[in-house]
Amino acid sequence: MPGAFRLESGEDGVATLTFDLPDRKANIFTREALDELDEIVAELGVRNDIRCLVLRSAKPDIFIAGADVEAIAHVTDPVQAESGSRYGHRIFAAWEALPFPTVAAVRGTCLGGGTELSLASSWLVVSDRADLRIGLPEIKLGIVPGWGGCVRMPRRIGLLASLDLILAGKAIPGARAFKAGLADAIFPDAGFDARVLEFARGKAGSARRGKGRSRGLRGALLEGNPLGRAFVVSQARRKTLAQTKGRYPAPLRALEVVSTGISRGAAAGFDAEARAIGELAVSPEAKGLIYLFQQMEASKRDATGGAREPVRRPAVIGAGVMGGGIAHLVADKASLPIRVKDIQTPALATALAHAAQLFDKQVRRRRLKPAERRRKMALLQPTLEDAGVEACDLVIEAVVENLAVKQKVFADLSRRVSDRAILATNTSSLSIDAIGQLAVHRERVVGMHFFNPVDKMPLVEVVAGRHTSPETAAAIAAFARRLGKTPVVVRDGPGFLVNRLLAFYSAEAMWLLDEGFRIEDIDRAMLDWGMPMGPLRLGDEVGLDVSAKVGHILHEAFGDRLAFPEWIDRLPEEGRLGVKSGLGIYRYDGKKQLGPDPAVYARLGVEPRHRDPDLAALAERMVLPMVNEAARCLEEGIVGSPGELDLAMVFGTGFPPFRGGLCRWADAEGLATLVGRLERYAEAVGARFAPSDALRRFAAQGGFAAASLAR
Structure with missing residues (x-):
């Protein structure tokens, strides 16, 4: 079997080490790959003909995706988990100590162990490709970075910036990595390899990377002395506890490891990191989160919609807040023009206003530049006219939740659209088969159930009726992924699944x-x-x-x-509708919750007697x-499997991720x-x-x- 690494000597003493894990779409550090890297690093340590080494990936979209999650999932012995961390520490320390500078040339996704090896390199350069992400997402799996990330990241970009990335498991674009000082250079993706070699020749035989960039006055004040660092860690701990309610041990352990590495030195930090991995990798929280990760990966592998052309001309019928939310999502995530059709001008105005508010929020949070906001807002095409829908390949219906109205819309649409167009309904409770019973091509009628609010809820239920073709369901699932959502295919039935x-x-x-x-x-x-x-x-x-x-x-x-x-009907009949009316079971001032309304008990005829x-x-x-x-x-x-049900409950209801999902929790009990x-x-x-x-x-x-x- 061919190896995962290929070492090639080049001109001017610049060598290249290419990672290309056989029979895998992504490079990951399997045990075999680590063993091979260990041997190569030992060989490199005695080479005197190399003046600089470039680490690159042969995969087109991925540099290194990290450790082998499947292997972590099967670890049940804390000693084994800790030993695996120390093994990685030893290899990466040997890489860091090579007698010549190394350049990590990151041209695609770089996560976990890939980022940690890059941090152990003398220099880290990135491509400017839009889909590049680099980070340490281990917290999302219930563990901490285990191969030096908790120690090397703060030394590279500082304590504040490191905690922001590590505690949230963030993966950031190349431009942001360069701005933060995580990357030393950013090159155009076109001609990236040539620019990297030029960079490496400039570093050949030179000293290693010096100290990180200036962190500004605030960073110097907070990180330049023990009291300031203690304050940063204390505030981060308080914020973490508020966010996790103490149910997720990994962020708190990461804080401890980072603090140890800064206050007591790298060796103590690596030791603390290994011990943390030993404890966390076998914890129920980690097993639950890793299980969810496995289910998400499995759902991607199960997608079978490749034969159909991707959606290019979508439309939403029925404006208002829901229609505006869907239109915003399509423009923002897929960058596609989208027709927004309604029969009333006020509804169109509401949809556009809602989409504008969502884009404005992104600008305020610096997730979108004003120019991009204007470009994406211009993708929304409001109309009162029926003409033009015949050019659309996907129409998402979001009209009032009334069966007769939806049936009429579908019957009319099916006569107007092309023979290849998909008709999707956003219904939350009505039968897909009933809605589409008057449609001409019922095999292309499907449910695409977005959860409210559309911009926040990650789940989309793809609802297949009796006549819905597998290709139609797969195409909608693929489109949902383009929109950044997690699709779960369910069968038509009362209430669907969630x-x-x-x-x-x-x-x-x-x-x-x-x-x-x-x-x-x-x-x-x-x-x-x-x-x-x-x-x-x-x-x-x-x-x-x-x-x-x-x-x-x-x-x-x-x-x-x-x-x-x-x-059940009494409160809404009295005008108590909840947040939207300012009064429900709770009282509200706008969207601010003011506590339970004591008058509810009398209205319902119940006496609160249990203390x-x-x-x-x-x-x-x-x-x-x-x-x-x-x-x-x-x-x-x-639903097809317990894993899919668990995904739907976690992403559709907020079911506690650390429990792994409803079925996994039940099996554990x-x-x-x-x-x-x-x-x-x-x-x-x-x-x-x-x-x-x-x-x-x-x-x-x-x-x-x-x-x-x-x-």
């Missing part, structure tokens, strides 16, 4: 309120469990009128197992119905155990908790994951 599961969760929260549990205790239970927002507060955010409407639709579909208290309840028990009552229904969804084929708990709740609370036959079957097979593997 809203169906959320309905059982929300219903149980309402029953707890009906039983006299306090609003704040119900929501606090789920916040403490790891959800980003409590279920009652979420109802206000969605709109109590919308929640009631969807609740009735799903109750009709699922019967008594999804029942709601009789007062200091067991919040963990409340959370269990709300989560278990989702597990029960998830088993039905999997058995019915609503043990499905047989959860069946027993549901049986006890069925006796004590009500028949709606009765374990489903589907859940019993999954439990008998050893869990969701085991059953999935057995199929």
Whole structure:
């Protein structure tokens, strides 16, 4: 089998080491690749004919993507994990100590171990290609940079800038890397290799990279003395705890490692880094986050839409806030012109205003330059006319959530568009088959369910009806990825996947309120469990009128197992709609939440009588119905696998990522155990908790994951 590295001597003593991992689209540090690099570095250490060495990649889009995540996923021994970190430390230290300067020539994605090897190089240069990203994303996997990143990054760009990158797992463009001092030079992508060789010849035989660039007065004051550094670390710790609620140990350990490397020296920092890897790599949080990463990678590999041309001429029918959000996303992420069609001028104005606000927010946060903002805003093409839709290859319908209206829109569109155009609906609750029943080409009718707010929620449910072709579903999934979203393909059915599961969760929260549990205790239970927002507060955010409407639709579909208290309509009928009306279960001043409204109890006819309840028990009552229904969804084929269901729940509801997803959490608890708990709740609370036959079957097979593997 050919090796992963190729060493070539060049003119003027400039040699090139090319990384090209066989049979892989990306370069990663497998154990075999590390062993080979170890041997090469040992050989290079005794060479006297090399005056400078360039490290490059043969992959067109990727420099080095980092360590082998699959290998990390299978590590169960802390000693093994720590040993792997120390092995990388030794190799990279030997690379850093080579008797000639080294140049890391980064022309594509450079993450994790790739960035750490680049930091151990004498010089780091990047291409100006727009898709280049460089960073240390290990925090997102529940671990810390394990091959020297926590030690070398602060020495390269300073403490403040390093913490900003390491604690958030950020990967930044080449231009920003150069500005921050992470990269020493940035060259045009055209002619990059020639410019790198020229740069290397200039460094041949020279001293190593000197001190980093000036960090300014603020940086000098904060980082130039122990008290300033202690203040920076203290503030970073406080911010991290506020963001993670202490549920993610990796950021706090990264802070400790960085601080150790600065205060006690590189050797102590490397030692702290290895020990942190040993502890974190086997933690449940890391295993959950790595599992989610694996599911995301698997979903990309499963995409089969390559045969169809990518979307080039999209349109959205139905303006307003949702239409404006979709149009903004298409213009921003795909840089495509998009027709925004409505029958009313005020709706078009609302859509354009909403898109403009989103672009303005990006400019304020320095994520978009004003000139780019103007260019992208100009891609939105508002119109009251039907003419022009025949040129579109994708039309996304976002009109009012009314079946008759949507059917009329689809019937009309199907006669106007080309024979290859896809008709997608953004419905959140109506049947795809029913919406498209009057369409001419039903095989090209599909659901493209964006979650609100469109610019923030990462999930898109791609809903396949009975007639939807696999090519159509794959094309929409591919387009969703172009928009920066995570698509999950689901089958048409009441509530699809996410809203169906959320309905059982929300219903149980309402029953707890009906039983006299306090609003704040119900929501606090789920916040403490790891959800980003409590279920009652979420109802206000969605709109109590919308929640009631969807609740009735799903109750009709699922019967008594999804029942709601009789007062579900009372609050919206009184004008309590939630955030949009300023009053719901909570009170609001604009979008600022002012706390629960005590008057709600009287309006609902309930008495808050439970004081200091067991919040963990409340959370269990709300989560278990989702597990029960998830088993039905999997058995019915609503979603293809437990992994896809977990992705949908994490990206569509904010289900705690450190738990890995609903199915993974349930498997960790043990499905047989959860069946027993549901049986006890069925006796004590009500028949709606009765374990489903589907859940019993999954439990008998050893869990969701085991059953999935057995199929």
